[in-house]
Amino acid sequence: MSRREQILDVALELLERDGVQALTMRAIGEAVGMRAPSLYKHVPDKQSLEAGLIARGLTAQAQVFARAKTLTALARAYRGWAREHPHLYRLMTDGPLPRDLLPPGVEDAAAAPLLAVTGSVAQARALWGLAHGLISLELAGRFPPGADVDAAWRVGIAAFTATTTKGRTP
Amino acid sequence: MSRREQILDVALELLERDGVQALTMRAIGEAVGMRAPSLYKHVPDKQSLEAGLIARGLTAQAQVFARAKTLTALARAYRGWAREHPHLYRLMTDGPLPRDLLPPGVEDAAAAPLLAVTGSVAQARALWGLAHGLISLELAGRFPPGADVDAAWRVGIAAFTATTTKGRTP
DNA sequence: AACCCTAAGCTAACACCGTTAGCCAACCGC
DNA sequence: GCGGTTGGCTAACGGTGTTAGCTTAGGGTT
Known part of the structure; x- marks a missing residue:
């Protein structure tokens, strides 16, 4: 090593x-x-060290997220991963991605499961926004103490499943 | 002064x-x-100074958001405000809210329009999560260059309007 | 075997950060 | 006139990332 x-x-x-x-x-x-x-x-410097940690986080996410086959399962996996690695998640999402310091493909690998579970890039990005927003607010302690965060997730996911699986159900 | x-x-x-x-x-x-x-x-210290800036941001948001009467208009206003004040928005949303340093009621004032435009607290929080997530990813430069962020907003808002206004349209 | 060069550690130091201690001048009420 | 409060100052402390320059150990070449 x-x-x-x-x-x-x-x-x-x-x-x-x-x-x-x-x-x-x-x-x-x-x-x-x-x-x-x-x-x-x-x-070379601390930024590159942090980029290394971000790269590790992205590949770890890619592995975990790939196992989720439905939108609901993916949302659960996303939230679960972030809650298991709150500091790493914040390091990964605060501040711009240092793409030039990342091994190529690692960003796409983490994003692929989102695309697989939705119908389009726009839907994938919107779902990503919902999941990131909810977990980010949760981790930052922005919800009032005692807030029912689970209910917010349920409502959000319900809104998306109603839309993205419309007419695509086998 | x-x-x-x-x-x-x-x-x-x-x-x-x-x-x-x-x-x-x-x-x-x-x-x-x-x-x-x-x-x-x-x-007293820098934290309290930042809390003062956060309080100003919240009251400014409350005023702007109160003018939006529909979910779509509110989402547009939310994104617009954040893009006009990106650094203040990030200061307001990174890190936990210093509630004990804030004038009372200011947090609720900024949140009230979200509640007014949705049907329930859970719906309001989910919509907040979507909007915050999308703008936060946009401001942090997390979307690939050239990504169609507008389309992601359209899809996300569409998902929510389909849900929250169901059976409530006059 | 003698040499040299590189890799990888060290200490000292710089510029900057938030913050504290202690000093001093101006001003206000009595 | 005079004491106390207010509001400025400089010096300094401990912390941060980072650079310069020194040293030492090891391996390769001649």
């Missing part, structure tokens, strides 16, 4: 455990057993 | 013009004509 991958490993662990504000070059260095400046012998 | 409001004024201008990474205590101080530490004579 290359040193870079080892650094990404401990950075991911650090991020998932303690959140994005704990993802510090010095903290990563300590966890990997070196001083912060030495990290720069293996990683 | 109190000094605090003046500080909020220039902070808001700074944020909307140069983005959140330019919203620095030193930069605010310079723009308002004093050194950064002197700001603390008028504002």
Whole structure:
């Protein structure tokens, strides 16, 4: 295992455990057993390190989402993944995608299941917007305490299933 | 005009013009004509200053959204406001709402039009999720360049109008 | 075997961030 | 006139990402 991958490993662990504000070059260095400046012998800068984490998240998503064959199952999988990896999910979705730092195809791989489960690109994007919006508001603590988030998901998914499967049911 | 409001004024201008990474205590101080530490004579800390900006954003949203009488008009207004104030919108939606630092009622005021235009709280939250998700992905540059974001909005809104206005049309 | 070059660690330091401590001048009420 | 509050200042602290420059170990070539 290359040193870079080892650094990404401990950075991911650090991020998932303690959140994005704990993802510090010095903290990563300590966890990997070196001083912060030495990290720069293996990683050009922090942005590229974060891009590596984002790439891992996208491929992990692609694997999980591919198992969901229906719109409802995919929505459940999407929410579930985000709740299992809240800090990574936020790192992945806050800020623009560093596409030039990502291995090619990884973005499409994560998006493919959405396309498979809806009828068109526009429908896939709208569903993505719904799912991302709901989970993003949930993770950011924007809903009032005690809000019935499940009900919002049910309503949203119902609206989409009514539309996207119309006339396509076998 | 109190000094605090003046500080909020220039902070808001700074944020909307140069983005959140330019919203620095030193930069605010310079723009308002004093050194950064002197700001603390008028504002307890940066978090409260940001809460002031968020409160302004919420009341501005409440005023604009209240004019939208249909679901479609509200969605258009929501997207339009966010695109006119992208940095403020992101400041308002990234991170949890500092409810204890906000004037009471301002959160509800901004949310009320969503409730008025849908049938239930769950529908309002689902629609909010859709709108927030789409604009958030758009502002973060997550859609591929050249993506037809308008089409995604049309599809999403269509899904919701089909559901929420069912049986309620006059 | 002697040499050199590269890889990979280190410390010191820089510029910037939010924030605190402590000082000082101006102004206001008595 | 005088004391206290208000509102500015500088200096500084601990934190961030990052760079410069040094050192040491290891491997390859002659």
